[in-house]
Amino acid sequence: MREFIPVRIAVLTVSDTRGLAEDRSGDTLVQRIEDAGHILAARHILPDERDQIAGQLREWIADPGIDVILSTGGTGLTGRDVTVEAHRDVYEKEIEAFGTVFTLVSMKKIGTSAVQSRACGGVAGGTYLFALPGSPGACKDAWDEILSLQLDYRHMPCNFVEILPRLEEHRRRK
Template sequence: MPIDESRVFTPIQIALLTISDTRTLADDRSGDTLAERVTAAGHVLKAREISKDSVETILGHLHRWIDDPQIDVILTTGGTGVTGRDVTPEALEKVQDKAIPGFGELFRWLSFQSIGTSTIQSRACACVARGTYIFALPGSTGAVKDGWDQILVHQLDSRFRPCNFVELMPRLLEK
């Protein structure tokens, strides 16, 4: 992937939300994996929390972070499957101004390389909400690695060419 070394790297402020009825910060392997990758890439992990699989609870976290000018991006892990308790995409639908359908499409295409047709069970998705990017990844460590290593590490790097999400941030709220 083309990184333009002549450009300055711009670290962004990221909040990480693990969505699970059973995980705690002590045993959140996917959250740990994502947190390590965020900081290793040079970004700032501003907040990290666990949320129950409840649309209203998830919305509480999302609204608070969307309204925080110190947070540019929210990453979620978990709750993107098809069971009754998997409600992360429904929560994102309630806050989004614009969907980013290509993220989920690309995630599933990449995931197919690892897990074959089982990727069809993923509802990974992304959106922009009041000027904040939100990316929802599945809860497995493999999915978190795929999503970060193959998509987000590049799109959240201001030096990535031909374009990236960071360079669009100043214009997200334009009318």
């Protein structure tokens, strides 16, 4: 059996109204990250401002001490929901199936209301990025049903951790 490999995960909460004391979604992710044996590499809260969000994502992508970025909030349909656009501003590749699988998981819990989420995932600079809805329940679902498995090197037949070292292989070719 394979041994567990911890990854370094940053958590970004996107909210115009929440501070650290009210950040239940961020708290949910941090607790699950730590309970799983991963490392909380950074945590920050930003307002729903596309340029600020993309800037923070770029800063963390450039940090070799961060393997995965999880954002929570700003994935809905309102005018202030710009997290998905900020993520897509920095993606090199989108993980289209993440949104699809998240919708399937959400359907079991909230039925057709799942269509209102634009949860997404991607890769940039050798870092995984996932934009999750801003509710603690959605963060639990994304972590428990998808991310806890894909961020576990022991998960078979495949997982994100085993290909992490290869995300930047195209840059090493001459």
